[in-house]
Amino acid sequence: MHSTGNPPIAHPRVALETYRGLRAGTVVVILLIAVAQIDEYRVTGDVAQSISGSFYTSVHAVFVGALFATGTCLIIYRGNSDREDSVLNFAGFMAFFVAVVPTQPMRICATANPADTGFTALPGCQDYDRVLSTGLAALVTVWIVAELGYFGFVWRTRGFVAYTTPLRFIRLAISALLVVYFCAPVGLNDVLHLPWGEQFLDNRHNVAAILMFLGIIAVVGLNGWSARTLGLRSNAFRYLVIGVVMIVTVILVAAFHLWNEQWFPGWKFQHDLLVLEWALILEFAAFWIIQSIELWNVDRRDALPEAELKQTVPE
Numbered sequence: 001m002h003s004t005g006n007p008p009i010a011h012p013r014v015a016l017e018t019y020r021g022l023r024a025g026t027v028v029v030i031l032l033i034a035v036a037q038i039d040e041y042r043v044t045g046d047v048a049q050s051i052s053g054s055f056y057t058s059v060h061a062v063f064v065g066a067l068f069a070t071g072t073c074l075i076i077y078r079g080n081s082d083r084e085d086s087v088l089n090f091a092g093f094m095a096f097f098v099a100v101v102p103t104q105p106m107r108i109c110a111t112a113n114p115a116d117t118g119f120t121a122l123p124g125c126q127d128y129d130r131v132l133s134t135g136l137a138a139l140v141t142v143w144i145v146a147e148l149g150y151f152g153f154v155w156r157t158r159g160f161v162a163y164t165t166p167l168r169f170i171r172l173a174i175s176a177l178l179v180v181y182f183c184a185p186v187g188l189n190d191v192l193h194l195p196w197g198e199q200f201l202d203n204r205h206n207v208a209a210i211l212m213f214l215g216i217i218a219v220v221g222l223n224g225w226s227a228r229t230l231g232l233r234s235n236a237f238r239y240l241v242i243g244v245v246m247i248v249t250v251i252l253v254a255a256f257h258l259w260n261e262q263w264f265p266g267w268k269f270q271h272d273l274l275v276l277e278w279a280l281i282l283e284f285a286a287f288w289i290i291q292s293i294e295l296w297n298v299d300r301r302d303a304l305p306e307a308e309l310k311q312t313v314p315e
Contacts, residue, residue: 015299016297016299019299020292020296022073022076022077023077023288023292024292025069025073026070026073026074026077026288027285027288027289029066029069029070029073030066030070030281030285032062032065032066033051033054033059033062033063033066034278036054036059036062036063037051037054037059040054040057040058040059043058047271047274048274049270049271049273049274050103050271050273050274050277051063051274051277051278051281052098052102052103052205052209053103053274055102055103056102063099064099064100067095067096067098067099068095068096068099070092070095071091071092071093071094071095071096071099072092073092074088074089074091074092074095075088075089075092075093078299078300079219079222080222080223080226080300080301080302081222081226082167083167083222084219084222084223084226086167086170086171087215087218087219087222088215088219089171090171090174090211090215091211091212091215091216091219093143093175093178094178094208094209094211094212094215095212096139097139097178097182097204097205097208098205098208098209098212099135100132100135100136100138100139101132101135101136101182101204101205101208102128102131102132102205103205103206104128104202104205136182136183140179140183143175143179147172147175151163178211181204181207182204182208184201209277213277213280216280216284217243217246217247217280219287220239220242220243220246220284220287221239221243223239223287223291223301224236224239224240224243226301227239227294227301230301230302230304230307231306231307232294232301232304232306232307235290235294238290239287239290239291242283242286242287242290245283246280246283246284249276249279249280249283250276250280253272253273253275253276253279256272257272
């Protein structure tokens with residue numbers, strides 16, 4: 001019996017199997033990108049310098065589709081707390097922006113003939129501005145519709161007060177600011193005259209990717225804190241270790257990049273960003289698998305028998 005007092009659902013087995021499928025699907029999506037990049041390397045003998053660089057290769061369709069699938073899974077999945085759920089939604093939202101805001105066109109898109117437009121028939125090598133505007137228009141429009149739909153649902157089922165919580169307002173404010181930032185016209189800095197403005201706008205894809213990875217690292221940390229609060233020390237330790245490893249991974253790869261630039265400029269390792277991205281993804285996958293094992297038969301951590309015992313038996 002759940003300690004949270006949640007009302008029983010009509011078909012708990014169906015709901016639980018759907019929940020399990022959602023968790024397993026997230027891991028499958030990661031495998032999709034991995035297999036696609038491996039096949040790209042097998043055929044061409046080269047691989048993009050980052051996962052995002054796959055936008056301009058034959059991995060294009062898998063890259064975009066996998067990011068949308070991952071973002072959808074993270075948003076639909078209900079976290080163990082409102083904070084965790086908000087961070088999951090944020091990370092999923094950022095995954096959408098990573099997919100629709102491509103990196104600046106790479107050299108792979110340039111043609112040998114200077115008289116040409118500068119783009120080839122390779123996947124993703126269309127007009128950059130048009131690709132950007134089309135993707136953002138679709139994403140922002142659907143986000144507004146979804147938010148209005150969610151407001152209507154909550155208002156009819158739980159009342160207006162349930163929607164207007166401080167956390168909800170914070171989430172809406174952050175989302176709105178990000179929408180304004182990602183949709184800002186490239187020439188906006190001609191009006192603002194900010195010394196860093198143009199670079200900031202040109203690196204929107206990188207900003208989205210960094211925020212997405214920060215989100216998934218925060219999810220790992222929140223799970224460690226949640227497990228510790230409920231007295232589940234072994235799981236809390238596992239999540240803590242994974243979170244620390246993720247942070248250390250970022251520090252080590254950043255240090256290697258700076259060391260390579262400073263001391264060995266002639267030998268430039270081109271795939272340090274790719275290594276960092278895959279390391280963080282695999283570490284998050286490890287967390288996701290451990291969490292799936294822990295919560296395989298429940299919908300929230302506080303529904304675990306040992307967690308209920310911790311809550312109901314006095315110290």
